[in-house]
Amino acid sequence: MSEEHKDWAAVPGGITAPQGFKAAGVVAQVRKKGRRDLALICSEVPAVAAGLFTRNLVKAAPVILSQEHLAGGRAQAIVVNSGIANAYMGAQGMADARRMASVTAESLGVPVADVVVASTGVIGEPLPIAKIEKGIRDAAVNLTRDGGGDAAEAIMTTDTALKEYALRFNPDDGAGPAVTIGGIAKGSGMIHPNMATMLSFLTTDAVIDRVALDAALRYAADRSYNAVTIDGDTSTNDMVVILANGLAGNAPITADSAGFEAFRDALKAVCVELAKMIAHDGEGATKYMEVQVRGAQNEQGALQIARTIASSNLVKAALFGEDANWGRIITAAGYSGVLFDPERVTIWIGDLKMADGGTGLDFDEERAKEILEGREIEISLDLHQGDAGGVAWGCDLSYDYVRINANYRT
């Protein structure tokens, strides 16, 4: 998506690409395998901050605490552990989350209310808090300007690849200084279009006020993290947080300023890249799917249909089996809850038209097989009922998804 915009350039460094951010990822031994499992991200100066959190009624302690801390619209550091979710742990869970914040604050010399805390992993088990404290102190003395990759690695659970992305652009049409936005994400299982859908931490050196930052984050997340689905479950721990430290020195961005749209679209581009990485890395996935819906009456409906198709177990299993079962695609669209006229829909798998005007078409089964043997499958629908469109991403449902999730806890 960023390729479409000449003014955007992907840059290395992920979350530490923007000015003034350092990060570290260390082995705190929360997880058994000696992998990095604790990430620390810190801005040199206090940053404007916004966050989106799981809509699950059951919220993990770090989610509750971070919502509280972000109420002020400001933060300076983010601490994250993988391995244990610190969810459904009662008073102990809140105490442990507060302890993570206070040790981070103390180690970095920042106010405790400026620390965002996140956890991901198994629900209902206690954090090994002594190990985590030690991990935080280790990380604090190991923060570097190129630690983004280590931090991205430390937040992984069943992810098979680390997910980071950054881009640089100019919000003032080339007149002022460039702004950089970076991000990391973890995804894999339990990803579903219902904000927040996973862990993602974003950094930028933009000068932007809180209202604009919050609006841009919601816009970007709705069209990225909320449009990627792996298994339809919404976790207790999901969050997306962005820190904007203002060190780029651009003309201040507000919701009404000229630079707002450029910032919002650039942020969306970063989030879309990370969302696609999540879909590519769905638990046990052998195929990546992009579902494009166009010709809808409004964007919300288009997104809803795209997400419902990408979420259908039957569509996902057909993809795994390389079966051109377009009937399941129109069926999923039909139960999406969006009103449309099924008789006017055109359906393609790749570039092959499968159905049109209320009936299936004869199609080249050989060509269908060729398309479906690929690793990346594009499903598209034109509703022919308006000008709006939406995209969602997902993956197939494989034997390995079942295997991974049959034995996660043990």
Add this chain to the structure above:
Amino acid sequence: MSEEHKDWAAVPGGITAPQGFKAAGVVAQVRKKGRRDLALICSEVPAVAAGLFTRNLVKAAPVILSQEHLAGGRAQAIVVNSGIANAYMGAQGMADARRMASVTAESLGVPVADVVVASTGVIGEPLPIAKIEKGIRDAAVNLTRDGGGDAAEAIMTTDTALKEYALRFNPDDGAGPAVTIGGIAKGSGMIHPNMATMLSFLTTDAVIDRVALDAALRYAADRSYNAVTIDGDTSTNDMVVILANGLAGNAPITADSAGFEAFRDALKAVCVELAKMIAHDGEGATKYMEVQVRGAQNEQGALQIARTIASSNLVKAALFGEDANWGRIITAAGYSGVLFDPERVTIWIGDLKMADGGTGLDFDEERAKEILEGREIEISLDLHQGDAGGVAWGCDLSYDYVRINANYRT
């Protein structure tokens, strides 16, 4: 459930157990394997009729036609083919569905508007209408008073067992004649709590008016077919239809009469038995799950939570893996959309208490393993927030579910 009521007795015969119903199941060769694939059910006399149909926006031609025919509240015959769904076939689909109705009407000497038509199978392929016509004529001359089992067999697709049930009870507290209710169902894949969820055909010899029959069917279906979930997909073809031919000669049942509740509860019992058979026979299932929610503020909320848990891919995969992952159970409850206080919930797997008062409990892992190695798993939650309860049924997510659905079309 019927066991709780002394006045109810299970009887053999399924859909042909009530007086005045005949049925047949024949090989029309819609399916390749020479299996029975066409069912015909007929009442000696015109019957009061009610139906519930898929809420999918994409409705198969037989669904549209049967809704039209049942608008009058009366029917005498039901014709069903398996193998091809006659869905998304445009004008040809409607013509074929009408043809099925007219050949049935002519063969049986009943008005065409008194014929209900149903199909199940692959979407987007044309019915072999000549074969189906021949099948209908074969079935019409083979209708018998013990043909219920053959009809039950003929509506199966990926089902591995035929599903029929019947019971006899007395709506007048023993004062009047007994009434019989029978039913057949097909389920397996594409079952989800969103009426209608599968094919089920019910017969009764009760004297009952249409308003009461309709109300009883909605009540029963909400607590049975709408509470069984296999994969979350809602088909284009689902329907539940009941015919009441009045031959029992009981005191007429109306929505206000003394016999209404007895009838409604008996109908629910038949539907629950069939729904449980569907859950037992979920595609690729190795485990059957019953989710009981009690202590809810209202029945709707309890049902919604139970269904969401039974639908969760992560809960289902954990069940397949015999993993006591109660965290996924409370997570699913949390995203069910129902408001409750997670800190007050008690969770059991079998008779083993796993979580209570907002935290997990130490539990006997050996005992958990024993319970989870069983074929039937009971998950229960007490919300401690009211007196209402609800039950849902489902199955695990296995490698075989993926295998079956990866290659359904081919």
